[in-house]
Amino acid sequence: MNLVLLGPPGVGKGTQAGKISQYLNIPHISTGDILREAVKRGTPLGLKARHYMEKGELVPDEIVISIIKERIQENDCQKGFVLDGFPRTVVQAEALEKVLSEFGRAINVALYIEADEEEIIRRLSGRRTCKECGQIYHMIFNLPKDGKRCELCGGELFQREDDKVETVRNRFRVYLEKTLPLVNFYNKKKLLKKIDGARSAEEVFNEIKRVLSQK
Numbered sequence: 001m002n003l004v005l006l007g008p009p010g011v012g013k014g015t016q017a018g019k020i021s022q023y024l025n026i027p028h029i030s031t032g033d034i035l036r037e038a039v040k041r042g043t044p045l046g047l048k049a050r051h052y053m054e055k056g057e058l059v060p061d062e063i064v065i066s067i068i069k070e071r072i073q074e075n076d077c078q079k080g081f082v083l084d085g086f087p088r089t090v091v092q093a094e095a096l097e098k099v100l101s102e103f104g105r106a107i108n109v110a111l112y113i114e115a116d117e118e119e120i121i122r123r124l125s126g127r128r129t130c131k132e133c134g135q136i137y138h139m140i141f142n143l144p145k146d147g148k149r150c151e152l153c154g155g156e157l158f159q160r161e162d163d164k165v166e167t168v169r170n171r172f173r174v175y176l177e178k179t180l181p182l183v184n185f186y187n188k189k190k191l192l193k194k195i196d197g198a199r200s201a202e203e204v205f206n207e208i209k210r211v212l213s214q215k
């Protein structure tokens with residue numbers, strides 16, 4: 001199954017993509033994670049992306065489109081994939097459609113997870129991520145067992161640079177302007193499924209499983 005996850009920053013796309021990936025045994029592809037890794041390594045891609053990400057702006061379409069074009073052609077994507085954070089503009093969605101159609105494939109469902117801005121700020125201000133394996137925690141809603149280190153691999157937890165309140169507000173503005181039109185885009189294609197994200201991560205996942213079972 002080829003899935004797209006849509007929704008505002010911090011609504012839980014990464015959290016749910018991880019669960020879906022395990023449940024369906026398909027790769028979780030996050031453009032945010034790929035770009036952050038490139039920034040960390042100081043690669044040419046990272047150098048180009050860094051200043052957009054720090055301000056909460058979108059990295060130019062042509063850069064992220066070329067990342068995804070390559071990634072979805074890898075072997076592990078043959079059975080499907082869950083895209084988290086891509087597409088984020090109509091141009092990206094159209095490019096995705098085009099590249100998939102070249103291989104006789106298409107998006108099967110776009111899950112749109114919703115929550116309001118204040119809930120998002122609460123979630124992002126408490127988010128911590130494992131430096132080693134990328135597992136996502138929250139200092140109130142999903143604390144690791146010892147409160148400090150990743151319970152999967154023992155890695156150190158860190159707070160993302162772009163999770164400062166002002167940057168989060170800008171990311172939300174950018175989301176409303178550039179990404180929200182995708183709701184209409186996928187709705188017109190009858191691929192959109194709305195998910196209420198203002199519930200616990202387990203409840204959200206149960207709803208997603210229910211939707212996927214009908215596909």
Ligand code: AP5
Pocket residue numbers: 007008009010011012013014015016030031032033035052053054056057058059060061064084085086087088092123124126127128136137138139141142162171197198199200201202204
């Ligand atoms: P990206 O990494 O994609 O960030 P984002 O879309 O803003 O989403 P987040 O990763 O912040 O949040 P999420 O929805 O995954 O939530 P999470 O599960 O972590 O992108 C970062 C930047 O990269 C962009 O600003 C842009 O510059 C660039 N970029 C990336 N893709 C791009 C593209 N396609 N085009 C252009 N630029 C691109 O959850 C958040 C917190 O809440 C966690 O602590 C979690 O534990 C907690 N939580 C999750 N679910 C629940 C729940 N149900 N209840 C309580 N807490 C919860």
